[in-house]
């Protein structure tokens with residue numbers, strides 16, 4: 001490939017890359033321990049933190065005992081419940097401790113995770 005042609009190819013690739021990135025808008029990110037992370041890391045983090053709820057609320061939030069299930073629950077309901085547990089507005093035996101372990105944006109991510117389960 002001669003230099004002119006190579007430059008043209010590189011320019012075309014750059015143009016395409018910026019075009020695609022521009023069309024998709026800025027990639028979604030999240031904060032984990034105060035640091036901004038890319039979407040792929042956010043998704044894995046959401047799965048990990050949601051899995052900490054399985055031990056009591058059942059696998060994938062599908063309850064197998066007396067503790068209420070989380071699967072398919074309304075997203076806003078779940079976020080509100082977590083805030084109320086955290087702030088002590090809703091009585092709990094254990095949930096305040098769990099709610100205190102996560103941030104507001106993690107409540108959103110966890111709630112979306114469980115709300116999406118059929």
Ligand code: HEC
Nearest residue numbers: 052053055056067068078081082092093094095096098110
């Ligand atoms: C150690 C067991 C345990 C773990 C782990 C746990 N929960 Fe709970 N959860 C409970 C219990 C028990 C209740 C009933 C309230 C109480 O006594 O704390 C509850 C209630 C709830 C409710 C209210 C449900 C409703 O239908 O109103 C939500 C929402 C909830 N938990 C979310 C979560 C999320 C999200 C996680 C993971 C971050 C989690 N829980 C982890 C035991 C647990």
